[in-house]
Amino acid sequence: MLQDAENILEVTDLEIAFGGTPVLHRIGFSMRRGERVAIVGQSGSGKSTAIGAILRLLPGSGRITHGSIVLGGGTTRGEVEDLATASEPVMRAIRGERIGLVPQDPMSNLNPAMRIGAQVADALVANRTTEGKPDRAQIRSQAVALLAEAGIPDAERRYGQYPHEFSGGMRQRVLIAIALAGKPELLIADEPTSALDVTVQRQILNHLQSLVDARGTSLLFVTHDLGLAADRTDRIIVMSEGRIVEVGTPREILLDPQHEYTRQLVAAAPSVAAALGAGTLADPTPENPARAGSILVVESLVKEFALRGQRGSSIRAVDDVSFEVEPGTTTAVVGESGSGKTTVARIILGLETASSGRALIDGESLTTTRGARRRALRRKVQPVFQDPYGSLDPTYSIERLIDEPLRIFGVGSRSSRQDRVAELLDQVALPRTVAQRRPNELSGGQRQRVAIARALALEPELLICDEAVSALDVLVQDQILTLLADLQERLGLTYLFITHDLSVVRQIAHCVVVMRSGVVVENGTVDEVFNHPTADYTRELLGAIPGAAFAA
Amino acid sequence: MAVETLTPVEGGAGLGSGRGRILSSLRHNPLGIAGGIMLLVVVLAALLAPILAPYPPTEVHFDTPFQRPLTEGFPLGTDDLGRDVLSRLLFGIQTSLQVGVLSVLLAVVIGTPLGLLAGYSRGFDAVISRLTDVTLAFPFLIIAVGLAAISGPSLNNAAIALGIAQIPTMIRVVRGETLRIKESDFVLGARTMDASPAWIMLRHVLPNATSAIIVQATVIMPVAVIGEALLSFLGLGIQPPTPSLGIMLSDAQQYIFRAPSAAIFPGLAIAAICLAFNLFGDALRDAFDPTDTTRK
Numbered sequence: 001m002l003q004d005a006e007n008i009l010e011v012t013d014l015e016i017a018f019g020g021t022p023v024l025h026r027i028g029f030s031m032r033r034g035e036r037v038a039i040v041g042q043s044g045s046g047k048s049t050a051i052g053a054i055l056r057l058l059p060g061s062g063r064i065t066h067g068s069i070v071l072g073g074g075t076t077r078g079e080v081e082d083l084a085t086a087s088e089p090v091m092r093a094i095r096g097e098r099i100g101l102v103p104q105d106p107m108s109n110l111n112p113a114m115r116i117g118a119q120v121a122d123a124l125v126a127n128r129t130t131e132g133k134p135d136r137a138q139i140r141s142q143a144v145a146l147l148a149e150a151g152i153p154d155a156e157r158r159y160g161q162y163p164h165e166f167s168g169g170m171r172q173r174v175l176i177a178i179a180l181a182g183k184p185e186l187l188i189a190d191e192p193t194s195a196l197d198v199t200v201q202r203q204i205l206n207h208l209q210s211l212v213d214a215r216g217t218s219l220l221f222v223t224h225d226l227g228l229a230a231d232r233t234d235r236i237i238v239m240s241e242g243r244i245v246e247v248g249t250p251r252e253i254l255l256d257p258q259h260e261y262t263r264q265l266v267a268a269a270p271s272v273a274a275a276l277g278a279g280t281l282a283d284p285t286p287e288n289p290a291r292a293g294s295i296l297v298v299e300s301l302v303k304e305f306a307l308r309g310q311r312g313s314s315i316r317a318v319d320d321v322s323f324e325v326e327p328g329t330t331t332a333v334v335g336e337s338g339s340g341k342t343t344v345a346r347i348i349l350g351l352e353t354a355s356s357g358r359a360l361i362d363g364e365s366l367t368t369t370r371g372a373r374r375r376a377l378r379r380k381v382q383p384v385f386q387d388p389y390g391s392l393d394p395t396y397s398i399e400r401l402i403d404e405p406l407r408i409f410g411v412g413s414r415s416s417r418q419d420r421v422a423e424l425l426d427q428v429a430l431p432r433t434v435a436q437r438r439p440n441e442l443s444g445g446q447r448q449r450v451a452i453a454r455a456l457a458l459e460p461e462l463l464i465c466d467e468a469v470s471a472l473d474v475l476v477q478d479q480i481l482t483l484l485a486d487l488q489e490r491l492g493l494t495y496l497f498i499t500h501d502l503s504v505v506r507q508i509a510h511c512v513v514v515m516r517s518g519v520v521v522e523n524g525t526v527d528e529v530f531n532h533p534t535a536d537y538t539r540e541l542l543g544a545i546p547g548a549a550f551a552a
Numbered sequence: 553m554a555v556e557t558l559t560p561v562e563g564g565a566g567l568g569s570g571r572g573r574i575l576s577s578l579r580h581n582p583l584g585i586a587g588g589i590m591l592l593v594v595v596l597a598a599l600l601a602p603i604l605a606p607y608p609p610t611e612v613h614f615d616t617p618f619q620r621p622l623t624e625g626f627p628l629g630t631d632d633l634g635r636d637v638l639s640r641l642l643f644g645i646q647t648s649l650q651v652g653v654l655s656v657l658l659a660v661v662i663g664t665p666l667g668l669l670a671g672y673s674r675g676f677d678a679v680i681s682r683l684t685d686v687t688l689a690f691p692f693l694i695i696a697v698g699l700a701a702i703s704g705p706s707l708n709n710a711a712i713a714l715g716i717a718q719i720p721t722m723i724r725v726v727r728g729e730t731l732r733i734k735e736s737d738f739v740l741g742a743r744t745m746d747a748s749p750a751w752i753m754l755r756h757v758l759p760n761a762t763s764a765i766i767v768q769a770t771v772i773m774p775v776a777v778i779g780e781a782l783l784s785f786l787g788l789g790i791q792p793p794t795p796s797l798g799i800m801l802s803d804a805q806q807y808i809f810r811a812p813s814a815a816i817f818p819g820l821a822i823a824a825i826c827l828a829f830n831l832f833g834d835a836l837r838d839a840f841d842p843t844d845t846t847r848k
Contacts, residue, residue, distance in 0.1 A: 351740060382744060383740075391740075449742075
């Protein structure tokens with residue numbers, strides 16, 4: 001049954017169908033004991049379905065229609081099992097005890113009404129091999145030890161806390177502790193850090209790696225980030241549309257990709273591209289002789305939020321931030337969550353008022369102007385938000401979405417607005433046939449194109465892109481960035497690009513403002529900041545970009 | 553699992569055209585069709601009552617009380633005064649539907665704008681929500697009974713009383729939806745386009761709150777139908793001998809063991825009306841919900 005006794009997992013000819021449509025097409029791969037393997041692919045490539053099949057937790061109508069998934073027998077426990085045909089009781093014994101799972105979203109995978117320690121203890125009790133009544137004190141001490149091992153400081157005290165008292169990174173550590181509770185031989189990590197900041201991501205992955213190494217656990221790492229996979233694993237499996245297109249070591253995949261799709265992926269992966277020194281999309285000499293001076297001036301901006309229930313006390317989300325943006329250029333504001341970058345964007349857009357300081361667009365501020373002047377100013381600055389699923393009203397057709405700003409400003413007649421919508425759809429490279437569709441009928445990338453088309457409808461000069469590409473797959477992200485660069489060149493747009501992703505910055509921006517805890521820690525051109533960072537924090541951020549190991 | 557693909561638009565719909573997706577969605581929902589047909593039957597029965605009913609609803613036949621169903625001349629039997637149950641049922645459905653629709657309309661028409669205002673503006677919220685809290689502190693029926701007692705017994709007054717009693721819950725539902733929707737990115741986006749509060753409320757919040765309003769309306773409907781029965785039972789609603797489903801039910805209680813059919817049929821009719829509205833309302837909500845592509 002098992003080809004090689006050294007293999008922990010052998011997947012052969014695996015076919016999975018949802019209803020009648022196959023989504024995985026006879027894929028096969030194997031993992032050796034103690035090996036770290038990454039499955040890389042975009043959303044919809046079937047990587048999560050493959051994991052679902054291995055754990056036999058396929059959602060909805062999904063089922064295995066062909067092939068086998070053989071789990072190698074443990075040296076101390078368990079037998080060789082074909083997971084494709086194993087019965088549910090057998091699977092229940094295998095899950096947690098022989099195969100552990102670190103799920104993707106630390107926010108929704110912990111029960112918010114249950115203490116952290118109790119959730120870990122639950123996993124311990126569920127995976128107990130010995131019969132009889134569990135010894136509560138013993139379980140508790142084991143759970144505390146696991147939490148400490150997963151890197152939770154002061155585990156004894158935090159045992160009794162609830163998930164909302166933990167940060168995202170800490171919650172992910174708890175999930176790792178739960179996954180390791182059954183001492184599994186194989187650990188599956190499904191995008192374990194995609195919701196976390198880069199520096200936190202690095203800490204968590206370093207820790208996970210040391211845990212896995214120390215225990216000799218095999219790791220199946222699922223991610224969309226090629227750079228991350230290259231950094232963390234021995235072998236990479238590239239999946240696309242339910243098929244394995246390429247398998248190889250990180251070096252082979254990154255430096256000598258064979259398959260067309262892998263080549264695209266390597267070229268598009270911003271972290272890898274940045275590390276490999278690939279060209280940037282930004283026009284190297286952005287000069288707009290028609291205008292002089294800055295289009296956007298941010299002067300000593302301060303925003304304080306009052307703390308609830310504590311009279312008089314407040315936190316400074318934005319602390320004395322100043323920078324300028326030249327017309328026709330792209331300035332990136334970089335920082336991790338909580339750095340105040342989004343608050344700055346909102347103040348510029350006039351959605352929040354500053355506690356002190358000013359954000360001037362062409363010398364005027366949205367928060368102080370009123371009436372017609374404010375309307376005129378609004379036309380100059382438009383936003384593109386992060387989440388293309390939330391920023392488009394789901395009840396609107398694409399045409400109505402794009403012409404809404406025109407209708408609000410009373411621009412043109414019905415037919416001239418239709419012409420304008422058609423023109424805008426062309427500009428963002430969407431077929432005109434999407435006009436009568438609803439946002440939910442489009443993919444994430446298409447929606448973001450619609451959002452860009454709408455932002456362009458009023459012919460603004462400044463676009464504020466708040467994490468405009470971070471919710472997208474790398475290939476799509478690359479396309480949107482190319483589109484933005486192209487539009488900048490044709491229309492002379494200015495971008496303020498709010499992002500947490502330094503590798504994207506390198507691709508698109510001319511200038512960078514690095515923010516931390518509401519303060520600007522570094523401000524300069526992309527070359528200065530990337531090649532000669534002056535602040536420690538910038539260096540830390542740069543070091544955390546995955547894939548940097550292949551810069552040589 | 554919906555697989556995201558771009559199928560070509562049928563009918564060559566291009567810019568500036570297109571609609572009818574709500575109808576086509578309704579057509580593909582078997583439960584919705586069932587609800588729609590039931591609703592149609594109920595409404596037709598109510599509208600055509602004068603034609604369909606074999607006797608006037610108040611005509612008494614003292615020589616033939618307590619007839620069983622399927623008796624010659626009385627398909628659903630007769631009650632204690634020998635009145636034809638079928639005739640009374642048809643006219644009863646008419647009055648019950650009238651009360652139900654009127655009170656739902658009242659609750660929606662008054663509750664929705666107040667809910668929108670309360671959800672959107674803090675100033676209005678303080679006033680509207682406190683008032684709702686106060687009215688919600690009274691049980692719904694107490695308010696309805698009180699209002700009906702003040703305004704005097706009649707069909708319209710009963711409908712108004714029931715409708716007013718449902719306004720606070722309607723406000724609550726719409727306010728909650730508004731609070732949720734106004735925080736969404738697309739409302740922020742509209743604000744950056746200089747959209748006025750009225751524009752945002754009417755063109756973004758209201759369409760997105762439609763499904764919740766429909767659900768609430770389908771919940772209110774049966775409550776109103778039953779509420780009417782209760783008001784009539786207390787003598788505060790429709791006055792006998794005018795038939796309504798509620799009056800028929802309460803009358804039949806007195807002789808439930810002698811002629812159970814006189815209670816069963818109006819009971820069934822109330823159940824059918826509620827079911828029809830619920831099924832159809834569910835389908836309508838799905839049809840209005842643009843994010844729902846998985847259920848076909």
